[in-house]
Amino acid sequence: xxxxxxxxxxxxxxxxxxxxxxxxxxxxxxxxxxxxxxxxxxxxxxxxxxxxxxxxxxxxxxxxxxxxxxxxxxxxxxxxxxxxxxxxxxxxxxxxxxxxxxxxxxxxxxxxxxxxxxxxxxxxxxxxxxxxxxxxxxxxxxxxxxxxxxxxxxxxxxxxxxxxxxxxxxxxxxxxxxxxxxxxxxxxxxxxxxxxxxxxxxxxxxxxxxxxxxxxxxxxxxxxxxxxxxxxx
Amino acid sequence: xxxxxxxxxxxxxxxxxxxxxxxxxxxxxxxxxxxxxxxxxxxxxxxxxxxxxxxxxxxxxxxxxxxxxxxxxxxxxxxxxxxxxxxxxxxxxxxxxxxxxxxxxxxxxxxxxxxxxxxxxxxxxxxxxxxxxxxxxxxxxxxxxxxxxxxxxxxxxxxxxxxxxxxxxxxxxxxxxxxxxxxxxxxxxxxxxxxxxxxxxxxxxxxxxxxxxxxxxxxxxxxxxxxxxxxxxxxxxxxxxxxxxxxxxxxxxxxxxxxxxxxxxxxxxxxxxxxxxxxxxxxxxxxxxxxxxxxxxxxxxxxxxxxxxxxxxxx
Numbered sequence: 001x002x003x004x005x006x007x008x009x010x011x012x013x014x015x016x017x018x019x020x021x022x023x024x025x026x027x028x029x030x031x032x033x034x035x036x037x038x039x040x041x042x043x044x045x046x047x048x049x050x051x052x053x054x055x056x057x058x059x060x061x062x063x064x065x066x067x068x069x070x071x072x073x074x075x076x077x078x079x080x081x082x083x084x085x086x087x088x089x090x091x092x093x094x095x096x097x098x099x100x101x102x103x104x105x106x107x108x109x110x111x112x113x114x115x116x117x118x119x120x121x122x123x124x125x126x127x128x129x130x131x132x133x134x135x136x137x138x139x140x141x142x143x144x145x146x147x148x149x150x151x152x153x154x155x156x157x158x159x160x161x162x163x164x165x166x167x168x169x170x171x172x173x174x175x176x177x178x179x180x181x182x183x184x185x186x187x188x189x190x191x192x193x194x195x196x197x198x199x200x201x202x203x204x205x206x207x208x209x210x211x212x213x214x215x216x217x218x219x220x221x222x223x224x225x226x227x228x229x230x231x232x233x
Numbered sequence: 234x235x236x237x238x239x240x241x242x243x244x245x246x247x248x249x250x251x252x253x254x255x256x257x258x259x260x261x262x263x264x265x266x267x268x269x270x271x272x273x274x275x276x277x278x279x280x281x282x283x284x285x286x287x288x289x290x291x292x293x294x295x296x297x298x299x300x301x302x303x304x305x306x307x308x309x310x311x312x313x314x315x316x317x318x319x320x321x322x323x324x325x326x327x328x329x330x331x332x333x334x335x336x337x338x339x340x341x342x343x344x345x346x347x348x349x350x351x352x353x354x355x356x357x358x359x360x361x362x363x364x365x366x367x368x369x370x371x372x373x374x375x376x377x378x379x380x381x382x383x384x385x386x387x388x389x390x391x392x393x394x395x396x397x398x399x400x401x402x403x404x405x406x407x408x409x410x411x412x413x414x415x416x417x418x419x420x421x422x423x424x425x426x427x428x429x430x431x432x433x434x435x436x437x438x439x440x441x442x443x444x445x446x447x448x449x450x451x452x453x454x455x456x457x458x459x460x461x462x463x464x465x466x467x468x469x470x471x472x473x474x475x476x477x478x479x480x481x482x483x484x485x486x487x488x489x490x491x492x493x494x495x496x497x498x499x500x501x502x503x504x505x506x507x508x509x510x511x512x513x514x515x516x517x518x519x520x521x522x523x524x525x526x527x528x529x530x531x532x533x534x535x536x537x538x539x540x541x542x543x544x545x546x547x548x
Contacts, residue, residue: 109431
């Protein structure tokens, strides 16, 4: 369960003001809002990268402040997929995805056979197996975006936060992304995923609960109709 | 992939053994004498200093490239040697002869290296691209060079000569008594690096990303600065400033191994760096009857074009 209380989110000024909101676990949430409404900023606060201006957020049994202070603890609770991954020279796709296992590795950072098994399984589910040995610089933007999703999946955390994870994906991979995320949240009871998106139609069609950002407020719509969403935007 | 890396490591290891043997052999031929005393007092220390300097410089280059998140970083181009060099000059020219011992040399070099590395690191946060950073490194080096020149004008001819020789970079200056000290420092630096592998691997994704993966980024960076200063500082103290090894070898490692697994990169850089400097020293020994070259001339002849090639390929 993610609980937000009297939270003020923003850099120099308060961009979003959330009085009270609870997100039960076992669900996938789509964060919807117009350009510049503060979706990325809210997500930055949710992963503990940007401190709240006021109020509190708790993720599972931890407060956001606890997680901010302890990077190692946070890495076992929250996985984050940035909107863009440019690739790194000499880093293969499989090696990149394997970095998601870092929070689970011992002092010397060696991957065990069980870690690689998890990685290969996820690569297969995302149709990335054939690209496993390819340099991340040489992948397409969409392939890199799927790779970032894979990296977050193998991190195996209760909360996954994704910033526009579908922006470079084609129609089929958008479907794949949502299917994989829905599967992921259902695999373990404590899991929750929040992703920002402009793909309102697809989210409506899949019946994904929506968090709508509008006029500095955040509203949770469980099974909205298109009119309801549009009225808020 | 992994198999290929292990094969490459094995080949480099065998090459290193071979080169070391050739080094000892050539040096013995040149000496003409076949005595145990010369072997331990002269031949072994010279081989050791080539091995250790090559290994340590490559490793410090690899660490700096990770710290600055830039393949063009290295202890020489970013002025780390210059920092060490400046502090050694201040020591040689400024301190009373009583204080001129092993410990003071090495500590002065390490402090200088650490300050220079920290300075460049702070500066790197403020510049946008590597070109600017390299130019600032160059400026820093010529600035410390100028201060050294000013200091030298106050010095006695003997001291100036001592500095001049040291500045040429040399693998022949380390004595048998010094060898264990240098070996201890370098091996300690290498061993520490092995504990940083997990963080180094995650750091290739950038600070924010590494932090998300649970890496204590700040502590890691401080550790890198310390180890770099330890390695580059102690080598500069014993062998003088040696150029290009630290920049070129880690790039070679990534190009050949095609990996960002820092355990493999560390092992390969250490082996290949040693190979490179031992080979350079063999060359120096072979050319010795006709011309006597300082290490820096040869590392520059080979290293500078390679680094230029890397820069061109980056575009």
